[in-house]
Amino acid sequence: MCIPLPTTGTTNATDTALTPASELSEAVLAAIWNEQAPLRGPMWDSEGKPVAVVYRGRWTAGIGPDFEGAMLSLGEEGALANGSVEMHLRCEDWWAHGHHANPRYNSVALHVVLWPHAARPVLRQDGVSVPTLVLADYITLPTSELLRRVTPLIPNLGALSEEPCWGRTQGRPLEELLSAIDRAGDARLLAKAARMEAELCKADLTADALQEAFYGGLMEALGYSANREPMQQLASALPISQLLTLPLGRDEGERALLLEAILLGAAGFLPSQRPALGPADWLSQQYGDEVERLWQANAPMLGLQSGRPLVSGWTTTRVRPANSPQRRLAAAARLLARLLWAGGGMLGPFTGTACSAPAVRLAKEWTAQLIVPGEGYWGAHSDFGQPMPGCKDDTALVGKSRAADITVNIVLPLLLAQADLHDDPSLHGKVLAVYAAYPKLAENNITRAMADEALGPRKKSINGARRQQGLIHLYRLYCQARRCYECPLSGMRRAECET
Numbered sequence: 001m002c003i004p005l006p007t008t009g010t011t012n013a014t015d016t017a018l019t020p021a022s023e024l025s026e027a028v029l030a031a032i033w034n035e036q037a038p039l040r041g042p043m044w045d046s047e048g049k050p051v052a053v054v055y056r057g058r059w060t061a062g063i064g065p066d067f068e069g070a071m072l073s074l075g076e077e078g079a080l081a082n083g084s085v086e087m088h089l090r091c092e093d094w095w096a097h098g099h100h101a102n103p104r105y106n107s108v109a110l111h112v113v114l115w116p117h118a119a120r121p122v123l124r125q126d127g128v129s130v131p132t133l134v135l136a137d138y139i140t141l142p143t144s145e146l147l148r149r150v151t152p153l154i155p156n157l158g159a160l161s162e163e164p165c166w167g168r169t170q171g172r173p174l175e176e177l178l179s180a181i182d183r184a185g186d187a188r189l190l191a192k193a194a195r196m197e198a199e200l201c202k203a204d205l206t207a208d209a210l211q212e213a214f215y216g217g218l219m220e221a222l223g224y225s226a227n228r229e230p231m232q233q234l235a236s237a238l239p240i241s242q243l244l245t246l247p248l249g250r251d252e253g254e255r256a257l258l259l260e261a262i263l264l265g266a267a268g269f270l271p272s273q274r275p276a277l278g279p280a281d282w283l284s285q286q287y288g289d290e291v292e293r294l295w296q297a298n299a300p301m302l303g304l305q306s307g308r309p310l311v312s313g314w315t316t317t318r319v320r321p322a323n324s325p326q327r328r329l330a331a332a333a334r335l336l337a338r339l340l341w342a343g344g345g346m347l348g349p350f351t352g353t354a355c356s357a358p359a360v361r362l363a364k365e366w367t368a369q370l371i372v373p374g375e376g377y378w379g380a381h382s383d384f385g386q387p388m389p390g391c392k393d394d395t396a397l398v399g400k401s402r403a404a405d406i407t408v409n410i411v412l413p414l415l416l417a418q419a420d421l422h423d424d425p426s427l428h429g430k431v432l433a434v435y436a437a438y439p440k441l442a443e444n445n446i447t448r449a450m451a452d453e454a455l456g457p458r459k460k461s462i463n464g465a466r467r468q469q470g471l472i473h474l475y476r477l478y479c480q481a482r483r484c485y486e487c488p489l490s491g492m493r494r495a496e497c498e499t
Contacts, residue, residue, distance in 0.1 A: 024146075025085060025089075026088065027113055027155070028151065031153040034059055034159070035150070036053060039138045045131040046132045046133070049074065049131065052072070053070075053071075057085050059445075062225065063318055064225070065088045066103075069082070070110070072109055074131060081109045083110070084105075085111075086108045090116075091132060094250070095120075100123055108130055110130065111130045158445060164453050165487075166457070167491075168491030168492070177489060178461055181462070181467050182470060185467055187473055188470065188473035189469065192413035196414055196417040200421060201421075212241070214346050214414055216275075218410060219235040220235070220322060221406045222328040222332055224323055226325075229313065237266065238302070238338075245302070245423055246388050248337075252341070255341070256337035257290070257334050264291065264326065266309060267329060269290070269325070284385040286378075296301050300429070322382065322388060322395055330378045335372060346484065347418070359430070360477065363407075363439070367403045370398060370402075371396065371399065374396045376497055405441055418434075438466065449475075453479070454471065454489045474489060
């Protein structure tokens with residue numbers, strides 16, 4: 001339940017001085033939780049059960065719960081709960097923001113609010129009840145003083161710990177730390193390849209199985225974090241073997257348009273499937289009519305029906321227009337139209353020159369294979385009848401940054417799995433060489449926070465994808481589980497051995 005705690009006899013005037021103010025934002029609340037100050041304890045949830053924070057989690061700054069990977073002691077028995085923490089100014093915001101119906105929030109283990117307005121049980125989409133902690137009961141400062149102390153702490157959101165590891169390791173040779181990060185990067189790549197190899201072993205180990213694995217990974221990557229699951233579901237529901245039964249001709253543009261119509265219709269994104277779109281401009285109407293015609297003519301041969309999309313649960317709000325699922329499906333159609341007709345199938349462009357070109361050149365060529373320029377209707381639209389404000393008419397459907405992510409996270413481990421399954425040491429060695437030479441990818445919350453945590457002023461040494469992947473691997477293996485004494489970068493294991 002989200003209800004206020006009864007006032008006890010220990011409450012004083014200072015404790016009750018926290019009053020609503022426009023400056024009290026969710027960012028301020030997140031900073032309080034991140035610093036775990038100024039809070040007094042012990043704390044109880046709104047049902048009177050004890051709450052202890054083992055690790056407050058890492059601020060995500062993105063779609064989904066505010067802090068992930070938290071470790072909490074909940075209830076009279078002190079059971080340790082691992083999960084996410086969602087924060088709101090008021091209890092009622094859980095429903096106002098739609099979290100009760102969003103499976104993305106099914107990882108939430110604790111709901112933290114400043115004030116307990118609109119008391120009612122807090123339920124996740126999966127029906128699990130979530131305890132609520134009301135912070136106003138444990139903040140010992142009046143509003144003005146709280147804002148003065150906490151507002152400067154907002155830039156610290158995203159830091160992994162109060163005492164960064166680099167402070168303990170700044171005297172160690174940089175090469176020693178980077179060597180550990182490189183080994184972690186290799187371990188992450190090999191682990192991905194092993195998972196792919198295991199999945200391929202369940203299939204028939206043919207070129208078709210490799211293509212399906214590539215297709216599934218490609219769709220997942222194009223979904224980003226917001227629509228990863230629906231894109232995976234669509235790839236499973238419409239495998240390549242089924243798509244290839246369509247009358248796909250020799251012209252790449254015509255193939256792409258037909259595949260786009262099928263993917264959009266199967267996802268439920270065609271104008272006829274969404275009456276709420278309303279009237280469209282002339283260009284959108286013309287393009288929509290052509291796609292609808294292709295859908296109506298070809299969907300029946302795949303057993304698809306207009307009123308029954310294969311996939312639901314798409315996230316369309318709080319998604320950048322350029323990353324809308326409609327544009328990503330259009331991008332997938334164009335990549336399929338290109339790669340399925342390449343020599344050697346979808347992986348042909350990545351294996352045909354694998355034994356001859358230098359690693360640096362291959363890194364560029366493989367990335368270029370996955371770039372989709374913003375041509376035609378989708379170069380300037382995020383949806384049917386929805387121009388992208390402030391965007392150029394040629395905004396890429398898959399830019400260099402996303403193509404690089406797909407190369408490192410999908411293509412390289414899949415090629416490594418292929419090399420191991422077919423006992424091809426030449427391809428295996430070339431993949432590792434490309435990985436070591438691959439330039440730095442776009443930063444994300446984890447790589448940015450880990451670089452600050454592990455290297456601090458020496459973080460510019462994270463200058464390639466392999467080292468970024470190494471930081472992610474170390475975060476997943478040690479930081480997220482708070483296994484600091486086992487981590488080779490924390491400085492704790494070394495210090496323990498020297499004492």
